[in-house]
Amino acid sequence: xxxxxxxxxxxxxxxxxxxxxxxxxxxxxxxxxxxxxxxxxxxxxxxxxxxxxxxxxxxxxxxxxxxxxxxxxxxxxxxxxxxxxxxxxxxxxxxxxxxxxxxxxxxxxxxxxxxxxxxxxxxxxxxxxxxxxxxxxxxxxxxxxxxxxxxxxxxxxxxxxxxxxxxxxxxxxxxxxxxxxxxxxxxxxxxxxxxxxxxxxxxxxxxxxxxxxxxxxxxxxxxxxxxxxxxxxxxxxxxxxxxxxxxxxxxxxxxxxxxxxxxxxxxxxxxxxxxxxxxxxxxxxxxxxxxxxxxxxxxxxxxxxxxxxxxxxxxxxxxxxxxxx
Amino acid sequence: xxxxxxxxxxxxxxxxxxxxxxxxxxxxxxxxxxxxxxxxxxxxxxxxxxxxxxxxxxxxxxxxxxxxxxxxxxxxxxxxxxxxxxxxxxxxxxxxxxxxxxxxxxxxxxxxxxxxxxxxxxxxxxxxxxxxxxxxxxxxxxxxxxxxxxxxxxxxxxxxxxxxxxxxxxxxxxxxxxxxxxxxxxxxxxxxxxxxxxxxxxxxxxxxxxxxxxxxxxxxxxxxxxxxxxxxxxxxxxxxxxxxxxxxxxxxxxxxxxxxxxxxxxxxxxxxxxxxxxxxxxxxxxxxxxx
Numbered sequence: 001x002x003x004x005x006x007x008x009x010x011x012x013x014x015x016x017x018x019x020x021x022x023x024x025x026x027x028x029x030x031x032x033x034x035x036x037x038x039x040x041x042x043x044x045x046x047x048x049x050x051x052x053x054x055x056x057x058x059x060x061x062x063x064x065x066x067x068x069x070x071x072x073x074x075x076x077x078x079x080x081x082x083x084x085x086x087x088x089x090x091x092x093x094x095x096x097x098x099x100x101x102x103x104x105x106x107x108x109x110x111x112x113x114x115x116x117x118x119x120x121x122x123x124x125x126x127x128x129x130x131x132x133x134x135x136x137x138x139x140x141x142x143x144x145x146x147x148x149x150x151x152x153x154x155x156x157x158x159x160x161x162x163x164x165x166x167x168x169x170x171x172x173x174x175x176x177x178x179x180x181x182x183x184x185x186x187x188x189x190x191x192x193x194x195x196x197x198x199x200x201x202x203x204x205x206x207x208x209x210x211x212x213x214x215x216x217x218x219x220x221x222x223x224x225x226x227x228x229x230x231x232x233x234x235x236x237x238x239x240x241x242x243x244x245x246x247x248x249x250x251x252x253x254x255x256x257x258x259x260x261x262x263x264x265x266x267x268x269x270x271x272x273x274x275x276x277x278x279x280x281x282x283x284x285x286x287x288x289x290x291x292x293x294x295x296x297x298x299x300x301x302x303x304x305x306x307x308x309x310x311x312x313x314x315x316x317x318x319x320x321x322x323x324x325x
Numbered sequence: 326x327x328x329x330x331x332x333x334x335x336x337x338x339x340x341x342x343x344x345x346x347x348x349x350x351x352x353x354x355x356x357x358x359x360x361x362x363x364x365x366x367x368x369x370x371x372x373x374x375x376x377x378x379x380x381x382x383x384x385x386x387x388x389x390x391x392x393x394x395x396x397x398x399x400x401x402x403x404x405x406x407x408x409x410x411x412x413x414x415x416x417x418x419x420x421x422x423x424x425x426x427x428x429x430x431x432x433x434x435x436x437x438x439x440x441x442x443x444x445x446x447x448x449x450x451x452x453x454x455x456x457x458x459x460x461x462x463x464x465x466x467x468x469x470x471x472x473x474x475x476x477x478x479x480x481x482x483x484x485x486x487x488x489x490x491x492x493x494x495x496x497x498x499x500x501x502x503x504x505x506x507x508x509x510x511x512x513x514x515x516x517x518x519x520x521x522x523x524x525x526x527x528x529x530x531x532x533x534x535x536x537x538x539x540x541x542x543x544x545x546x547x548x549x550x551x552x553x554x555x556x557x558x559x560x561x562x563x564x565x566x567x568x569x570x571x572x573x574x575x576x577x578x579x580x581x582x583x584x585x586x587x588x589x590x591x592x593x594x595x596x597x598x599x600x601x602x603x604x605x606x607x608x609x610x611x612x613x614x615x616x
Contacts, residue, residue: 071439098444102441148396171490172488189459236527319492
């Protein structure tokens with residue numbers, strides 16, 4: 001299986017290449033991608049250099065243009081696609097059907113991947129995107145079990161990529177307006193979720209309270225580390241009880257399922273984390289690379305390093321295991 | 326009238342539509358289970374008689390697809406939409422494939438963020454698109470003007486669908502998993518409240534769906550919606566007298582009642598949730614922006 005690694009900066013890109021990525025994905029410095037965070041992402045020139053560097057090392061570059069085109073401002077997305085193609089991107093990762101239409105008709109030879117944000121979770125949805133836009137690969141939403149993924153792989157005419165490590169969306173990706181309901185900014189439109197600009201921490205007696213747009217997302221006792229207030233991973237009051245109503249503050253780790261995913265026919269494993277620093281990216285990529293190449297017996301030891309990176313955070317295999325539902 | 330998003334008993338669901346059939350203020354009805362395929366058997370036995378009653382009353386009836394399709398059983402159910410004699414409403418990409426080439430509706434769970442996407446869908450057979458909740462007026466205007474020849478619908482009343490998950494937060498809140506859920510979402514016919522730890526009303530859980538805590542009310546925005554070219558107002562059922570809700574919207578639309586009076590009347594019919602209209606105004610969706 002290929003290892004697809006995140007890069008939020010040129011430095012992280014080089015680290016990922018060095019650490020053994022088969023492909024690195026990144027985005028431009030604007031709302032055309034779903035990690036539109038301050039200080040992150042690539043200028044046009046940085047992308048050209050990254051692609052060239054990757055090619056010199058035999059590593060592919062995928063450019064994420066995976067937000068939905070803002071009505072009346074579609075040119076921003078069309079130009080981003082033009083520039084990604086011109087820079088030599090080995091694939092563009094798209095979510096908006098009209099942008100897929102633009103790329104497939106303007107650049108029929110450009111390899112087109114479907115972003116997780118497109119939310120294609122079944123045979124017919126995937127077939128629609130393959131037939132209509134010539135999609136070569138589809139990144140699956142985190143709503144499927146491993147047997148369901150295997151079933152899809154047998155019945156679709158394109159490669160499948162799945163998330164293996166890092167952040168975890170609880171909701172079906174590309175179909176969530178929780179963030180804009182609370183803050184006015186969403187993953188689909190602005191490329192952000194629970195934006196830092198709306199986050200505040202305040203002390204309340206012995207507690208540390210994390211807020212998003214004035215709403216209490218969590219309350220931490222003095223011995224608890226105060227996490228980031230991602231709104232679907234907060235503690236709330238529901239059905240006469242206080243707790244993590246949607247999901248605990250966990251991250252995704254499917255290392256237990258590497259062999260199952262391989263035999264399911266998955267082409268590529270994706271690491272989440274374009275917002276992470278280069279040291280994190282390097283460690284995750286090199287550990288995963290070692291784990292993928294190690295025989296099953298030796299894998300646990302190779303993954304020790306990886307588990308340390310999730311320290312302070314519990315991990316889950318999420319929807320890949322049926323019991324998570 | 327949009328599909329009932331909640332799990333109601335089959336009889337309650339049937340009687341709800343019988344009442345809607347008698348309403349002179351509802352022109353079109355989209356029905357069917359959108360949120361969770363496990364609920365389908367509650368209402369399916371009543372579907373033929375409900376469709377017959379609504380059709381006989383002169384309503385245009387459409388059958389909605391599921392919003393999230395992962396199981397083979399759900400995919401098969403979606404494929405069967407190709408053969409229903411009514412219009413079908415696509416709420417997942419799979420339904421778009423199944424319905425391609427024949428006239429159909431597109432529901433709010435398909436991402437249509439620009440005119441180019443609307444044109445693409447129109448070319449495949451879409452005749453009306455109900456836009457998703459988070460679009461501001463500027464986007465709605467651009468989408469509608471970018472796709473002439475098809476109709477557009479906006480959710481004008483009801484809690485907004487904000488997210489859907491493979492996991493059931495409703496079952497989880499009651500100590501169950503999705504696979505052994507005991508249909509506990511049926512205990513809350515208007516959704517299950519989620520408050521912050523400091524008691525702020527926050528969200529609503531409805532099975533695998535997360536909805537707004539606020540009820541979207543676009544009564545004060547009706548002239549603006551007409552100006553934008555919106556042709557249909559979707560009233561999304563809450564557990565209240567929806568025929569009365571439809572009447573109030575019709576009165577305000579027709580200028581017989583001013584928006585302020587309409588809102589006052591609406592509060593008598595449905596007061597279980599605060600009202601919002603923020604998305605339309607480019608503000609956080611839960612906000613209320615005075616017209």
